[in-house]
Amino acid sequence: MTTLKDIAKEAGVSTATVSQVLNDKENPFISQATKEGILQAAERLHYIPNRVARDLARGSTMVLGVIIPRAADLFFPEVVEGIEEAASTKGYDIVLSYSAGNFQKERKHIQLLLERKVDGLLVAPLENNQNIPIFRELLERKFPFVFIDRYLPEVKTDFVVSDLKDGACEAVSYLIRLGRTKIVHITKDSNISTVRDVLEGYKMALMKNGLKINQELVKAVNSEISSNSYEAGYNGMKKLLEKRVDFTAVFCIDDNLAVGALKTLKEAKLKVPQDISVVGMDNLAVSSYLTSPLTSVAQNKIQMGKLASEILIKRIENPENKKKQIFLKTNLILRESTNEKEI
Amino acid sequence: MTTLKDIAKEAGVSTATVSQVLNDKENPFISQATKEGILQAAERLHYIPNRVARDLARGSTMVLGVIIPRAADLFFPEVVEGIEEAASTKGYDIVLSYSAGNFQKERKHIQLLLERKVDGLLVAPLENNQNIPIFRELLERKFPFVFIDRYLPEVKTDFVVSDLKDGACEAVSYLIRLGRTKIVHITKDSNISTVRDVLEGYKMALMKNGLKINQELVKAVNSEISSNSYEAGYNGMKKLLEKRVDFTAVFCIDDNLAVGALKTLKEAKLKVPQDISVVGMDNLAVSSYLTSPLTSVAQNKIQMGKLASEILIKRIENPENKKKQIFLKTNLILRESTNEKEI
DNA sequence: TTGAAAGCGCTAACAG
DNA sequence: CTGTTAGCGCTTTCAA
Numbered sequence: 166m167t168t169l170k171d172i173a174k175e176a177g178v179s180t181a182t183v184s185q186v187l188n189d190k191e192n193p194f195i196s197q198a199t200k201e202g203i204l205q206a207a208e209r210l211h212y213i214p215n216r217v218a219r220d221l222a223r224g225s226t227m228v229l230g231v232i233i234p235r236a237a238d239l240f241f242p243e244v245v246e247g248i249e250e251a252a253s254t255k256g257y258d259i260v261l262s263y264s265a266g267n268f269q270k271e272r273k274h275i276q277l278l279l280e281r282k283v284d285g286l287l288v289a290p291l292e293n294n295q296n297i298p299i300f301r302e303l304l305e306r307k308f309p310f311v312f313i314d315r316y317l318p319e320v321k322t323d324f325v326v327s328d329l330k331d332g333a334c335e336a337v338s339y340l341i342r343l344g345r346t347k348i349v350h351i352t353k354d355s356n357i358s359t360v361r362d363v364l365e366g367y368k369m370a371l372m373k374n375g376l377k378i379n380q381e382l383v384k385a386v387n388s389e390i391s392s393n394s395y396e397a398g399y400n401g402m403k404k405l406l407e408k409r410v411d412f413t414a415v416f417c418i419d420d421n422l423a424v425g426a427l428k429t430l431k432e433a434k435l436k437v438p439q440d441i442s443v444v445g446m447d448n449l450a451v452s453s454y455l456t457s458p459l460t461s462v463a464q465n466k467i468q469m470g471k472l473a474s475e476i477l478i479k480r481i482e483n484p485e486n487k488k489k490q491i492f493l494k495t496n497l498i499l500r501e502s503t504n505e506k507e508i
Numbered sequence: 509m510t511t512l513k514d515i516a517k518e519a520g521v522s523t524a525t526v527s528q529v530l531n532d533k534e535n536p537f538i539s540q541a542t543k544e545g546i547l548q549a550a551e552r553l554h555y556i557p558n559r560v561a562r563d564l565a566r567g568s569t570m571v572l573g574v575i576i577p578r579a580a581d582l583f584f585p586e587v588v589e590g591i592e593e594a595a596s597t598k599g600y601d602i603v604l605s606y607s608a609g610n611f612q613k614e615r616k617h618i619q620l621l622l623e624r625k626v627d628g629l630l631v632a633p634l635e636n637n638q639n640i641p642i643f644r645e646l647l648e649r650k651f652p653f654v655f656i657d658r659y660l661p662e663v664k665t666d667f668v669v670s671d672l673k674d675g676a677c678e679a680v681s682y683l684i685r686l687g688r689t690k691i692v693h694i695t696k697d698s699n700i701s702t703v704r705d706v707l708e709g710y711k712m713a714l715m716k717n718g719l720k721i722n723q724e725l726v727k728a729v730n731s732e733i734s735s736n737s738y739e740a741g742y743n744g745m746k747k748l749l750e751k752r753v754d755f756t757a758v759f760c761i762d763d764n765l766a767v768g769a770l771k772t773l774k775e776a777k778l779k780v781p782q783d784i785s786v787v788g789m790d791n792l793a794v795s796s797y798l799t800s801p802l803t804s805v806a807q808n809k810i811q812m813g814k815l816a817s818e819i820l821i822k823r824i825e826n827p828e829n830k831k832k833q834i835f836l837k838t839n840l841i842l843r844e845s846t847n848e849k850e851i
Numbered sequence: 852t853t854g855a856a857a858g859c860g861c862t863a864a865c866a867g
Numbered sequence: 868c869t870g871t872t873a874g875c876g877c878t879t880t881c882a883a
Contacts, residue, residue: 168860179870184862195868216623217569218860221560221875236585243580249606258620261604263592277601280559395797421794428797451764454738454771456799511876522854527878538852561876564859 167210175206183207187214220282229477230278232262232271232288233313235390239449240419240466241289244313247470248287255478257284266390268293275299279308285477286310290317292357292388309480313473315358316490323480325473325491327464329359329446332495333366334373336444336462337416339497341374345414345442351401351426352418353388360388363418363446381410386422398425406433413441414503420445420452423459427502431456442503448496458500465493510553518549526550530557563625572820573621575605575614575631576656578733582792583762583809584632587656590813591630598821600627609733611636618642622651628820629653633660635700635731652823656816658701659833666823668816668834670807672702672789675838676709677716679787679805680759682840684717688757688785694744694769695761696731703731706761706789724753729765741768749776756784757846763788763795766802770845774799785846791839801843808836 169180169187176183178199186195186203206212220226229252233241245261252259260283264271268291275296278286286303290296290312300320303310312324340348350367353360368378386401398417405412406429415430417423423445427437435441437457445452448463476489512523512530519526521542529538529546549555563569572595576584588604595602603626607614611634618639621629629646633639633655643663646653655667683691693710696703711721729744741760748755749772758773760766766788770780778784780800788795791806819832 166860169862170860180861181863181871182869185869188862199869213619213622215564215625215860216620217560217564217625218875219862221558221564221877222860222862224862224875226560236588237582238585239580239582242578242585245579276556277559279556282558282560393793395794399797424794424797428799431799450736450738451767451794454742454767456771456774509876512878513876523877524855524879525853528853531878542853558876561859562878564861565876565878567859567878 167207167212168215171210172203172206172212175210176202178203187212225284226282227257228281228283229257229259229474230262230274230281230283230286231259232264232274232278232286234264234266234289234291236263239451240447241314243466244289244470244473247467247472248313248474249470250467251471251474252478255475257474257478259287264291266291268295272296272299275303284309285481287313287473287477289314290320290357292355292360294319307484309477309484311473311477311480313469318358321488323473323476323489325469325476325489325493326358327469327495328492329362329462329464329495330366330369331492332446332462332464332497333363333416334370335366335495335497336446336460337367337370338374339499340414340416340442340444340503341370341376343414343442343503346374346376347412348382348414348416349405349410349412350383350416350418351398351422352383352385354385355388360418367416381408382412394419394421395425395428398422399429400425402426402429415441415443417443417445420447420449420459420461423461423502424451424455427455427457427459438501438503444503446495448498453500455502457502460500460503461498463496463498465496469493510550510555511558514553515546515549515555518553519545521546530555568627569625570600571624571626572600572602572817573605573617573624573626573629574602575607575617575621575629577607577609577632577634579606582794583790584657586809587632587813587816590810590815591656591817592813593810594814594817595821598818600817600821607634609634611638615639615642618646627652628824630656630816630820632657633663633700635698635703637662650827652820652827654816654820654823656812661701664831666816666819666832668812668819668832668836669701670812670838671835672705672805672838673709673712674835675789675805675807675840676706676759677713678709678838678840679789679803680710680713681717682842683757683759683785683787683846684713684719686757686785686846689717689719690755691725691757691759692748692753692755693726693759693761694741694765695726695728697728698731703761710759724751725755737762737764738768738771741765742772743768745769745772758784758786760786760788763790763792763802763804766795766804766845767798770798770800770802781844781846787846789838791841796843798845800845803843803846804841806839806841808839812836 169183173180173183262274316324384401386397444460446462448461452459516523516526605617659667727744729740787803789805791804795802
């Protein structure tokens with residue numbers, strides 16, 4: 166293993182000079198000759214800088230930790246893309262961890278990332294409240310962290326989420342304008358902010374339009390991380406049909422549930438959108454390639470990641486900034502699953 | 509920030525003793541009393557160990573670096589799950605990076621992970637050859653790394669991949685048994701091992717069954733990472749129809765392409781499976797929830813990750829082991845997109 | 852049973 | 868313009 170010392174010896178200078186040159190410092194006016202000598206020596210000896218040593222000496226890692234609930238997913242990774250993009254332009258690397266729907270893992274990863282001395286944390290917290298004390302402790306210690314996609318009202322930190330209340334309200338209002346007033350809402354049995362906000366938006370749209378809220382129309386399916394969303398949507402819809410619930414539209418909290426629901430409807434020989442209109446949320450890429458391309462509430466995932474990253478970095482650089490809580494506008498994408506012309 | 513020294517002072521012992529206790533060493537018979545004193549002091553002072561310092565002192569990080577082509581994907585993350593599972597049981601953490609279809613990023617991430625002093629690397633290499641010298645250098649320096657999902661024949665290292673040749677051959681043979689002899693193969697314009705192996709399997713099945721290989725039936729679509737696979741499959745199939753290519757079955761190199769192809773077929777009013785049988789590879793969760801549930805060649809992704817992880821760790825512990833090159837059996841899952849009864 | 856001390860590789864004053 | 872030096876926080880041998 167070549168170290169700075171080796172290069173210093175090889176180039177006949179001190180390690181300090183080598184360090185300066187290799188880090189491309191501005192001020193020190195080191196002669197072009199020694200500079201080149203050092204660079205060449207480094208090249209010749211196949212030098213690989215040791216970040217572990219550098220980080221220890223500097224007392225900072227220039228790394229952001231990111232914790233999201235799952236890997237095999239089409240939503241969060243896109244947010245992470247945005248995070249990475251913004252982070253790297255500011256010179257930060259990111260380290261990714263998965264809480265896998267398990268609050269012990271969430272805690273473990275927070276702990277690990279702190280031990281690794283990341284400069285800040287981006288977290289999509291689990292629906293499980295159990296780590297609230299942990300987050301509060303971070304807050305007290307003024308350790309910078311930002312929530313993404315969902316927030317915990319009990320933890321007053323920065324966050325960047327979609328304005329799902331508004332998005333849901335828009336989607337449901339659109340269904341009502343199509344004349345579909347008996348709207349099922351397929352959601353998850355969870356109390357995370359996204360679920361609450363969407364439900365609120367759904368109710369708000371009904372109320373605004375003078376419609377009653379019928380609890381029978383709200384179907385909450387299993388939201389465990391390990392569960393298959395498609396299957397959950399499929400089974401949820403099946404139960405509604407078995408109960409002979411009367412409805413003309415379905416509003417799902419995510420596109421995956423909607424895919425499952427569509428399958429049940431098809432098996433029941435119900436036509437989409439002629440008999441039933443269907444709307445999802447997330448606007449996943451696959452949604453437009455379904456047999457009934459899915460109308461969906463699009464979220465700007467890349468933007469969410471970018472903003473969150475930027476806010477975190479600002480907080481790292483200036484811990485006393487005012488907390489920022491951002492709700493990003495969504496965008497209703499119309500496709501055949503609600504196409505009014507085909508009714 | 510509390511350090512070992514603070515705890516030592518608080519507990520009235522030396523840092524060496526604190527280190528021993530906190531690392532739960534076996535041998536040193538430290539008195540129960542001092543042990544507890546130390547543990548309590550650590551607790552009281554909210555001690556968080558500094559891994560950066562520990563790693564530097566130890567000269568090893570117990571971290572495996574993982575590089576996969578993309579995040580927003582349903583294949584690789586599952587492999588990563590397997591990797592993580594096996595790694596964590598051996599006490600290793602993993603750090604995940606994405607090459608994003610860009611060989612410069614691939615190189616940059618290899619470099620970064622080396623600087624971070626990971627103990628080994630798991631890589632799904634890009635189709636781009638440009639980093640072969642880098643991998644060869646790793647090989648020369650005896651730095652442990654294992655390829656996953658795909659391999660570079662030019663780089664003689666360990667790898668764990670699916671036996672796609674065999675899997676493809678089985679799938680195509682099955683189509684032939686169904687009486688579908690004019691089989692289109694939708695694949696990618698890439699020379700990565702997976703693409704080559706599947707094509708070979710396709711050809712092998714045709715030859716075994718005395719059928720001619722018709723280049724007109726092999727359609728290679730854009731494989732750029734940034735491209736939308738669904739769209740690529742959709743457009744690829746469209747071109748085949750426009751050219752009036754005569755076929756009765758479609759064998760796609762992945763399920764995403766198959767979803768796009770299914771959409772084109774539907775728009776052309778071709779019935780699946782009555783007119784055209786369709787087979788994909790990967791067996792993604794969504795495949796069974798499509799309007800025409802997709803027959804697919806399943807790969808054991810979790811197992812792939814686990815095995816790769818285990819092999820890497822063995823190599824780290826024993827660099828001189830013989831290289832292992834593993835081809836995992838695949839599994840043909842039959843669904844309606846080829847259901848013979850409906851023909 | 853425990854402590855002193857050297858050192859992991861690099862950085863950053865400060866001195867010259 | 869360049870070198871000396873004192874750490875960063877932790878581990879680990881060796882001695883007591």
